[in-house]
Amino acid sequence: MYEDRAVLDTVVEHATVAERKATGKQAREHTPLASHTGWVPAADRPDPVALLEEQNLTREQDLVPVRHGRMLVSPFTFYRGAARIMAADLKDTPRSGLIVQLCGDAHLSNFGLFASPERALLFDLNDFDETLPGPFEYDVQRMCASFTIAARNNGFTRSQIHDVTLASVRAYREAMAEFAKMRTMDVWYARMTEETVMATLQAAAGRKSGDRTERKAALNAEKRTRAIADKARTRDSLQALSKLAEFIDGEYRIISQPPIIIPVRELTTTTGLTPDAIEESVRTAFRSYRAYLQDDRRQLLERFELVDVARKVVGVGSVGTRAYIALLQGRDQQDPLFLQVKEARASVLEDHLSRSRYEQPGERVVQGQRMMQAASDIYLGWTKGVQENRYLYWRQLRDMKGSVVVENMVPYGMGLYAGLCGWTLARAHARSGDPVAIAAYLGKSDAFDTAITEFSVRYAEQNDRDFEAFAEAVHSGRLQSIAGL
Template sequence: MAQTRVEHRSVHERAAMGKQQREQTPRSSHRGWLPSADRPDPVALLEEQNLTRDLDLVPVRHGRMLASPFTFYRGAAKIMAADLMDTPRSGLMTQLCGDAHLSNFGVFASPERRLMFDLNDFDETLPGPFEYDVKRMAASFMIAARNNAFAEDDALEVTLTAVRAYREAMARFAQMRTLDIWYARLSEEELMDAIDVAVATQKGKALKRAEDVGKSARTNIAKARTRDSLQALSKLAERVDGKYRIVSKPPIIIPARDLGRSFGMSPDEVEQVVHEQFRAYRATLPADRRHLLERFEVVDVARRVVGVGSVGTRAFIALLQGRDQQDPLFLQVKEARRSVLEDHLPKSRFRQPGERVVQGQRMMQAASDIFLGWTKGVQENRYLYWRQLRDMKGSAVVEGMRPLGMTFYANACGWTLARAHARSGDPVALAAYLGSSDTFDRSIADFSGHYADQNERDFQAFVAAVRSGRLEAVGVG
């Protein structure tokens, strides 16, 4: 078996490499972004994505993207991937989230059942230039701040905070031992302690706003603790003839008993496919997790629309039962496709896109779902990955954030992205490239302002395409 030789440089050599890359790609070079002269039509890029999506859900996706420039940005990862192709790169590589906008961070339970804050979406994950994730994250803060009608100075400060937090966290990771970086995480307690410290530094009206931020954070965390499979059972299932089954709420939720008709399959054929997929998925898990999952039986399956950018790709939920009807387990099954970054970066070393997502998630998250696994779909060129549907997951309500709350959130996201990159990249070289001044911060913030302007123009082109009938959109929750 061929083995890859791993080169181990000294800390001094790694730092020198980062500084050398700074000379080749100055931090100031990230300023002043302009779209390329031959920039693809953004609407055409979305239409290209739609060709392989479930056609009945494409109008739902468009409807969700139509809500605001921010929701459009959430669904426009392919557009930004094309734009990033020609931007300056330092040559410092990490595992990328690939879609690190601020709504793809949140809280969830670790295997030890403790809440933690981390990245939570890896559909586009791929190794690549670290700047890609930083720019995707920073631009999302600028766009969200404008969407929330922040003053220009506040929008800039929020964006600067996200990048500054990334740079300063990377400097700290560069000084840490290797295992300490691997074990680093932002726990519920650390998150709330940081909020309490921030509140203590405020006075007058700012104090009241800071206290409101703390109250909102505690409410969201308390709500996340209730989001488990038992709660999902009360929301997503109904009892019929003494047994639970997933409710039908088309087009958002369509149970397998109704969905089979769309694929030309009988109920017996659907049941056979579900069990074959479940067995194949279990085989990708470690032995202990496989043993645990074998104690559950599949009760029902349904297609369920999720997110914004993912709408139209195959997504299902599976209801499993353990010892009795009050021992449910909901799994989410999502389609995995080629990362949008693979149009412009080297292709994934994993031939199975589901495995690409799972392995990228495990690389970047401080702790991952114990039920992460993958399968090949029934149809040609369809690939899936599996995880728990609700594992105390919680997300911030971005549209309701004010400057103080979004600034705090930006700090948490910047630290989290740096930790993910420090696990998969070289924190010493990255910290040396970023430096101790705010040059990189301001350059990325400048990029974000320019990109937010372009996103607004793309959104208007998208709105025009819907109004003209070129694209169809429906307003479904």
């Protein structure tokens, strides 16, 4: 039996609560809360367009223009695809030294609803391609800057932008203070359920004090969230079958919708593989992935037969990395299971932080997701691709997933959403980091809130400049772009 010698040899030290608080307070002495305020771009800051070009070199070349087209929609969509740029900027920012499992790309569109194994809807982080242990501030800065950028993009006033951003970081700090008081297992079991989300929105809508416009906005947010949850419950493999496949010659096949969805039987790419070789590579990877699942889940998956595979474009930052959907069939043709297969690469944070302890990037993603999420997909797993230096991770597709449309959000509604995201990120960090030390570092005042809000304004302005440089690179022909996909 294989055993991790490093784990076996690890001696775990257990500090007292008083000692943990002292660690946080000492961190505040050498990295004051106000030090997070005055960010300016480094004098030797790399060309943001060049960083994107370097990422493009190993991506599917026919999809690179699609990625650029999605990033070109707005400064906010650009920010979604610019995790590598921000990782390079964060390396020079002050750090407390308090380490957690980072999401690595904790912008507000990477939070949403999905199903727990018990089929309950949870609100949580849902993208972990860049996950890595690192300073807790990195995720907070990425999240809060995303609210500033999204609020600016939605045309909010300066005061409204400030309030939305402040709400996200305040919720993080206040939630971490609560987690610091909780028993260890209570922190681990904490989760944001659909009922908790709705109760939060109902409480805001039912307030007797406050502005009537805000109460109306809260009521509308409650209605929209209920609609999102209702829709999420319909998003399963059977619904995906009706949208993504067609019945031909007695069997289901994934519909070709190029360039977004292309069945591998029709796929011609720059991978150096024929369509038949691509399909066989996915099938080989599938058998390997299945073999290393937990026994009960492996036996469950063995009841399904792999029927068809297609390349499917997803997200913004991920566009151009290899991503597939796999259609499986259980007892009959009305018993489908769709899996999503995504390529895992080194985290953008690994250029500036310690490299992952996991040799395979797919395992890094999966283990980070399991650490941060309150509940993870039963089919979450990883495997190596058949080609050298290609790694994959697997999970269910559309398993009751739901998300907000950021561009449709109004100030008060976005502020409520910011509070949910801030709490959720704090809960994810409290699972892997030390909530007592982090809470002691953050303190009871709003000093950290104010500092990160100011950082977010400065970073949003830099993001605007980067977006303009990116748009100019497209318009000049340096970068190719396809819009509307």
